[in-house]
Amino acid sequence: MDYASEPRGVFLMIDNKSFYATVExxxxxxxxxxxxxxxxxxxxxxxxxxxLASSPAAKQLFKxxxxxxxxxxxNDDRLLVVPPRMNLYIEKNLAINDIFSEFVAQDDLLPxxxxxxxxxxxxxxRLYGDNIxxxxxxxxxxxxxxxxxxxxxxxxxxxxxxxxxxxxxxKHNPEFIGVITNQxxxxxxxxxxxxxxxxxxxxxxxxxxxxxxxxxxxxxxxADPYFLEEKLGKAGARLYATAWGVDHSSPAKSHRHKxxxxxxxxxxxxxxxxxxxxxxxxxxxxxxxxxxxxLRAKQKQAGGVYLGIGYALGVVDDQGKTxxxxxxxxxxxxxxxxxxxxxxxxxxxxxxxxxPVRHVAVAAxxxxxxxxxxLDLFATKADATAIxxxxxxxxxxxxxxxxxxxxxxxxxxxxxxxxRSKLVGGHTGGxxxx
Amino acid sequence: xxKDQPQLVAKxxxxxxxxxxxxxxxxxxxxxxVYYSPDDCYNLFFNARRPRSWQRSWPIGIIKxxxxxxxxxxxxxxxxxxxxxxxxxxxxxxxxxxxxREVKP
Numbered sequence: 001m002d003y004a005s006e007p008r009g010v011f012l013m014i015d016n017k018s019f020y021a022t023v024e025x026x027x028x029x030x031x032x033x034x035x036x037x038x039x040x041x042x043x044x045x046x047x048x049x050x051x052l053a054s055s056p057a058a059k060q061l062f063k064x065x066x067x068x069x070x071x072x073x074x075n076d077d078r079l080l081v082v083p084p085r086m087n088l089y090i091e092k093n094l095a096i097n098d099i100f101s102e103f104v105a106q107d108d109l110l111p112x113x114x115x116x117x118x119x120x121x122x123x124x125x126r127l128y129g130d131n132i133x134x135x136x137x138x139x140x141x142x143x144x145x146x147x148x149x150x151x152x153x154x155x156x157x158x159x160x161x162x163x164x165x166x167x168x169x170x171k172h173n174p175e176f177i178g179v180i181t182n183q184x185x186x187x188x189x190x191x192x193x194x195x196x197x198x199x200x201x202x203x204x205x206x207x208x209x210x211x212x213x214x215x216x217x218x219x220x221x222x223a224d225p226y227f228l229e230e231k232l233g234k235a236g237a238r239l240y241a242t243a244w245g246v247d248h249s250s251p252a253k254s255h256r257h258k259x260x261x262x263x264x265x266x267x268x269x270x271x272x273x274x275x276x277x278x279x280x281x282x283x284x285x286x287x288x289x290x291x292x293x294x295l296r297a298k299q300k301q302a303g304g305v306y307l308g309i310g311y312a313l314g315v316v317d318d319q320g321k322t323x324x325x326x327x328x329x330x331x332x333x334x335x336x337x338x339x340x341x342x343x344x345x346x347x348x349x350x351x352x353x354x355x356p357v358r359h360v361a362v363a364a365x366x367x368x369x370x371x372x373x374x375l376d377l378f379a380t381k382a383d384a385t386a387i388x389x390x391x392x393x394x395x396x397x398x399x400x401x402x403x404x405x406x407x408x409x410x411x412x413x414x415x416x417x418x419x420r421s422k423l424v425g426g427h428t429g430g431x432x433x434x
Numbered sequence: 435x436x437k438d439q440p441q442l443v444a445k446x447x448x449x450x451x452x453x454x455x456x457x458x459x460x461x462x463x464x465x466x467x468v469y470y471s472p473d474d475c476y477n478l479f480f481n482a483r484r485p486r487s488w489q490r491s492w493p494i495g496i497i498k499x500x501x502x503x504x505x506x507x508x509x510x511x512x513x514x515x516x517x518x519x520x521x522x523x524x525x526x527x528x529x530x531x532x533x534x535r536e537v538k539p
Contacts, residue, residue, distance in 0.1 A: 027477050028491065029468040029523030073488060081488040147472050 001244055003182035006157070009122040009250065010132055013154040013162035014139070016096065017176065019115035020053035023092050024082050026148040033150075036061045037080040040070060052084055089114060092147065099142050103128060103135070110251035118159055120251050136177060152176040160247035161185060163199045168192060185245030190218040200235070200242060208232065209239075217243050264294050265306065265363025268416065273312040273356040279414030280357050281345055286410060286417040287362040288344050292337040293394055295364050301335040303366030304328060307347040310359030317355055324351045325361075333368050336383075337390050340364060440504060444511030447495040451480045451516065454492045460484060466491070467509065467533075469524040474500050481521075502529055506536050513538045 016022065018032060020039045025032035036058035040049045049070030058064050062074055073079060093114050100109050100119055108120035121135065129135040136153050143151050153176065154166025161180040169178030169188065180188045192198060193216055195206040212231055214220050220228075221243035228236030241247060266287050274280045284307070295302060310323035317324075326347045334340065344362055396405045402421040410417040437443075455463065466479040478495035497505060509520060522533055 026472075027468070027470055027493075028466060028479060029470070029477075075486050075488070077483055077485060077487060077489055079488045080491055082491050083493075085493065 001186075001246075003185070006182055006246060007248065008157050008182060009120060010125055011156050011159050011162040011250075012119040012121060012136065012139070013112075013156070013159065013166040014100070014117050014119065015152045015154075015166055015170075016093075016115040017150040017152050018053055018055050018059070019092075019149075020084060020089055021055040021058070022149055023089055024085075025055055027088070030080075032056060035080060036078055037082060038064060038073065039084050040073075040081050041084050042070075092149070095147055096143060096149065096151075099146060100139070102142075103139060108251050118162070118251050133177070137175070140176070150176065153178070155179045155181075156245070157182045157185075158245070158247040159249055159251075160199070160242055161245045164189060164192075164242075164245070167199060168197060180245060182245070186221075189243060189245050190216070190221060192217045195220075198242065200239060205232075205235070205239075262367060263306070263363045263365045264291055264298065264300065264302075264367065265361060266290050266294075267308065267359065267361030268420065269359050270357065270416070271419075273358055274414060275356050276414075277349075277352070280352070280360070281348065282409055282412060282414050283360050283416055284344055284348055284362060285341050286407070286415060287360060288341045289337050289407065290417075291362050291364050292335055292340050292390070293397070295335045295367070296370070296391065296394055297398075299370045300364075300367045301333045301370040302340065302364035303330055303333045303368060304364070305330065305340055305343045305347070306361075306363040306365050307344050308359070308361035309348065309352065309357055310361075312356035312358045315355050317353060323359065326351055327365065329366070333366075335370055335390075336387055338386055437499070437501075437504060440507035441511045443495070443497065443508050444515070447478060447508070447512055448515045450492075450494045454480050454482070454490075454494075455516075458482075458484065464519045464521055465494075465512070466521045466523060467505070468522075469500060469529075471524070473498070476500055476505050480518075502532060506533065509533075509537045 021037050022032040024039055025035050025037050030037070032055040034057050035055055037055040038051050038058050039053040040051050042049045051064065051068040051070070051073070054062075054064040054068075058079065062076070062079065064072070073081070093111070097109065097111050097117060100117055104119050104121060104124050108122075108124070110118040112118050121132070125132055125135045129138060132155065136155060140151050140153065143149055152166060152170045154162040154164065154170050155177065156162035156165050156179070161182075165178035165180040165188075169180070170176055171178075195201045195209060195215070195217070196203055198217065201209070208231075209215075209220065212223070212228075214223055220239060223240065225237060225240045228240050230236070232239070268283070268287065270283065274283065288305075304327055306325065306327045308323065308325040311317070316322055328343050328347055330339070330343060393405055403418055406417060409415065451465075461482055461484045463480070463482050466481055468477045468479070470477050476495075476497040477493065478497070479491045480494045481489065481491045483489045497508060512518075519539070520533075520537060522530055525533065
């Protein structure tokens with residue numbers, strides 16, 4: 001492999017160290033490196049509680065990791081447990097990206113998740129320092145001084161090298177900086193023994209690779225790329241490129257080729273097992289109404305619907321399945337809540353055989369632009385009025401909040417809309433404290 | 435922007451605090467008051483600690499545009515309803531001595 005023809009950009013992958021936990025520590029005037037703090041969601045559907053984040057000290061002292069449960073926490077009064085404040089984390093993420101945008105053009109910054117961003121410094125780093133490491137340290141310093149947050153940074157000649165440098169090397173570096181370049185890619189990537197520590201390889205993919213006789217990154221790099229593609233599809237080719245540290249993507253390209261979403265969906269894990277048809281259909285209706293509202297907000301209409309049902313833990317049906325999923329093409333494209341609800345409920349009634357339900361997912365698919373409703377010769381004036389009512393409800397909610405107007409059915413037993421309207425990303429957003 | 439009366443702010447804080455204050459036995463309750471320099475504000479947290487159990491900490495208030503006189507007035511107004519002890523963090527020594535002197539213990 002000749003790296004001479006490979007792009008030699010300057011890419012940073014920046015991660016906020018234990019983001020939620022660090023924000024909570026610093027807002028309390030505590031040091032995240034010495035305070036064992038965990039952020040625990042106690043929303044109804046998390047059971048006894050789900051750990052969303054642990055401070056570095058909590059990880060070190062109690063061997064905690066994210067997605068631990070409350071039952072995994074030791075009864076130790078050194079441990080500080082706090083509720084999540086998703087709105088605060090979003091606010092801090094925006095503030096961090098504002099700092100990053102002082103170092104790169106808007107197109108060269110890609111917020112990758114709530115605590116990770118990719119920066120293409122190729123064209124701008126010389127404006128801020130004499131060498132790349134000095135600029136990287138300056139970015140870290142700016143974030144720390146202004147927001148009291150610690151950042152971990154991976155540097156590479158392309159995004160995949162930066163991401164691997166972040167995940168594998170930066171976290172163990174005293175300065176929280178890791179570097180992989182075209183010159184060092186082979187040595188640093190092939191040294192990785194644990195495949196699941198690599199971006200894009202989860203435990204299932206690692207098991208598939210192991211079945212192909214691939215146990216390390218060196219073996220992945222020396223496998224036949226055509227064989228990998230044949231066995232793993234596009235992922236095979238991508239993983240082969242990762243093993244050589246090759247990546248031709250960039251934040252600017254991602255902005256240009258931003259894929260438009262082809263469906264709009266919502267799902268939820270219910271706070272308990274739902275047994276009756278009425279209760280399950282109530283939740284399905286609530287989620288469908290939410291999906292329809294999002295469709296209208298995006299000026300889209302759906303040509304199809306999707307329903308996914310997951311049974312309660314340990315329940316299987318006659319075919320040994322733990323749930324079902326079904327899709328249905330609609331007769332005409334629509335964003336009318338009632339039509340979508342009727343179709344989704346019909347899908348449910350067709351396949352449900354009385355199993356207790358714990359997970360519901362609804363999506364609107366085959367999206368098209370919403371120029372207006374499909375005319376129907378047999379539609380009544382009431383049908384046209386219904387759409388106007390939905391648009392009005394959307395406008396009221398946009399102005400006064402989601403719970404300013406709710407369907408009366410949401411007050412019935414089993415309704416989750418009102419409780420969920422207070423959540424952000426499924427967790428407590430945090431009330432206004434002013 | 436004019437600030438709300440300290441009594442009104444204290445009432446809101448006490449109302450939020452009331453949802454977390456369960457009066458459990460062998461439990462120490464206190465309020466942490468933090469100067470948060472990135473936003474130049476004061477953060478208030480209600481803390482609870484029981485032996486052989488986790489310590490809990492709930493956010494109960496933010497006082498924007500840090501002003502020590504105003505903070506002292508709010509803390510004294512909270513004291514009229516609840517006599518929790520205050521723990522101060524991230525304050526300058528002079529501010530700290532004023533807080534200790536002027537806020538009712």
